[in-house]
Amino acid sequence: MDTNILEVKKVNKTYSGIQVLHDVEFDLKRGETHAMVGENGAGKSTLIKILAGVVTPDDGSEIYWDGKLISRMTPEKAIELGLAVIYQDISMFPNLTIAENICKGKHTEFFVNFKKMKETAQKALDFMGVDLNLNQKLGEISVGKQQLVAIARAITFEAQVIVMDEPTAALSSSEVKMLYRIIDSLKEQGVSIIYISHKLEEVFTVADRITVLRDGHKIHTGDASGFTNESLINMMVGRELRFIPMHNEEGDSDEVLFEVKDLVNPPMVNGVSFQVRRNEVLGITGLVGAGRSETAQTVFGLMKQQSGEVYIHGQEVHIKDTNDAIGKGICYLPEDRRTQGLFAQQNMTWNMTAVTLHKQLSGKLLDSRKELATTEKYIKSIDIRPALPGINARNLSGGNAQKVLFGRWMNADPKVLIVDEPTAGVDVGAKAEIHKILRNMAKEGVAVVLISSDLSEVLAVSDRILVMREGKIVHEVKTDEATQEAILEKGLMG
Amino acid sequence: MNRKTDFRYKNELVLLGVFLVLFIIFSIASKHFLSLTNVMSLFSQMVELGLLTLGMAASMISGGMDLSLGALTSFCTVMLSVFIGKLFLPEGAAFFIVLAIAILFGCFNGFLVGYLNIQSMLATLGTQSLFKGLGLVISNGVTVGIPNTQFAVFGRVKLWGFFPFQIILLVIAAVIAIIIFNRTMIGRRIYLIGSNPTVAKFAGINIKKNIFFTYVFSACMGFIASLVFTSKISAGRSDVADPLLLKAVCASVFGGVSSLGGIGNISAALCGVAVITIISNGLDMINASSYLQQVVIGGLLLIVLAFRHARKK
16 A cells, blocks of 8 residues: 555646746555645646646656656556546547447457447446446436546556546536545555545545645645645645735726626526726636636627626627627637637737727728737737737747737727636736736726636736626625635635 | 748749749740740630639638539539520620529528538538539530620630630639738638637627628639630530539649638639649640649649648648
8 A cells, every 4th residue: 555656756847938837746655545736727737647648748857657767658658557537528439339438449359349348348337336328329428427437448447547637527416426436446446546626625525645736836745634624725825925916006986887787698607797897907716617707708799698787888788799799898808818819820910900900901901001000019018029920829928929819909999808817828927917907907997807716816906806606706805805715715615 | 031920922932933943844845835825825724723713712711611613613604505595695694694693602602601500511512412403404414505606705705816805804803802812801800710710709700791701702703714614615514614623622722721721822822723724734735644634733732732741840
């Protein structure tokens, strides 16, 4: 029981100049459940990807499997050694049957041996105490059940280490209990489990040991019994504030610039109401899946609302689609820069002017000089580097790409700007600059809504904070009264 | 020029270079190549392929591919011939009726791809069969002729005795296409949709409307090509434009238009047309087997693709 099946030392990872992991150490004993906790962006996913061989760490990082140094981890190598990762967004084959998914790659010498395949799959499911129809297509069962299939697959391949990334996100409460039972039987077999979760009660239920990561540093590893709720949260958040607080200097105003009343768009948005006043940045925080992005996207016209009212400067507006929203002054900077924000193949200028093409016209035709002038204006005013309007967007760093998107929306003269995780994957310097942009826009009379999971950011930039959980606003505080721990508790524990 | 910024007309330069090299090689290899008649015929041979390439490049830039373009063109030749040669309608009336039909078909494609959100290749594979079938039914599967004296302007009239009029058609269509795609909001939006439809949606771009326009545009190019076909051979046939469909894809790819959308210039695609045409024409002039054309065009395309891919790495 005392040997480490897996151990990493001095793991560093740098993405285009930004270090996301700093000398991280982690070890996993045989037959233990080791929970990994930390805020979004703490480096958990990166570490897991390094373990699974999907991401290559910086030189000098050491990975030991069963005491032996693995010089270069690849996905094939990881599977061969017996490491299975059950990802949040499951990577399996929805068009194949459950049996085929469990046994993919087994029992296929030349022809597929379906009989053997089913026997093997059934054995794994029996071990787990789960009852599923092996002939059903994977895509036809619930996401929670699919996750169980993924575990069955790991068992079939005799994985010695199973990584579970937010395994309960899609599970019902009875399925969660089933998962706990499966984890227990796996442990009896000597299988080790790395358990990643935001939900602290779960962590305390299943974990033997806990490792806390924050900003790419390992903060602490210890027996689960040595932690309390408070101490764990303190370690996750850290004591020091990482950002210079920037609050409203103009004084509170009663003038409401933007109001949402009883917005409903099930299942993620269940009656959300809030107001943004003049000079104010409103922060909205909560866990991933709390319905924050969905609320914003419903207001922005990307999703149809079931009911609810939206007011801009006191006037009710009805949003048909995104184009309509932009026309009425509602702008939304999406959460995922790569898949929702940037036209990666196009240059900075095209990205900058995508929503304000009507401003780039001379007569009826686009005027490249006007486009260039627009781009250069924002290159200067918000300091985008490199200052090359013709650079391909995919060659921009995270922070500069995000600034291009800010330029895009600033040029659209928004009345309401909703920014969703604006500093995810952005280095510290650019973060501070983006915060300054948000404050300036609020000062200029834009209703700014900041959606962020980074609590220290919400605390530093916003004047009022709403906490969302399960599609509802569960808590509201003025920033000066707020503490990170209190908000975390509201969001995580309820 | 900074290394990281792309020079926009790189593909055009490369292809024009290839064109010039081929031009010189064929001039040396064949006595007949470098004559006014042949050079004019070379340019007039570009017209039908050029027009179809304009339509094809448009749909490819939007992130799709209009596979019905050849069938639509052929159908238009059948209808023109039926109206002029069988029903004896005035040429002008036939022109406008068939234009309306082409636009209607384009709208249908645009509706399927833009509004119903059916994958463009699948939707246009369906309409390809539909248009072709309609053409076969109406023409009874045979060539429909029109009197030699009629409908000459688009394919047989030579200005000043040597300059084929249809070249002017291609030039006008090309200028319009280049202005639309390089200088108008709708063109830019089609590029942006082709780059990434999700991002386009988040940027407030109306995807349905713009995709719809793309397929109507493509159909209009098919219609103009059908005028040239019908006039040139004084007839219509329901498969006359089929061989040009994949050549139009080929020319677009030559020009750097990505089959994934969002990338490539109309002008470069036209340079692709020039290269493909000079290969056909030149090999004819040196009496090479027409089968060899296929080999050369295919080989050259693969070399261009390999070269581009290698440079990206």
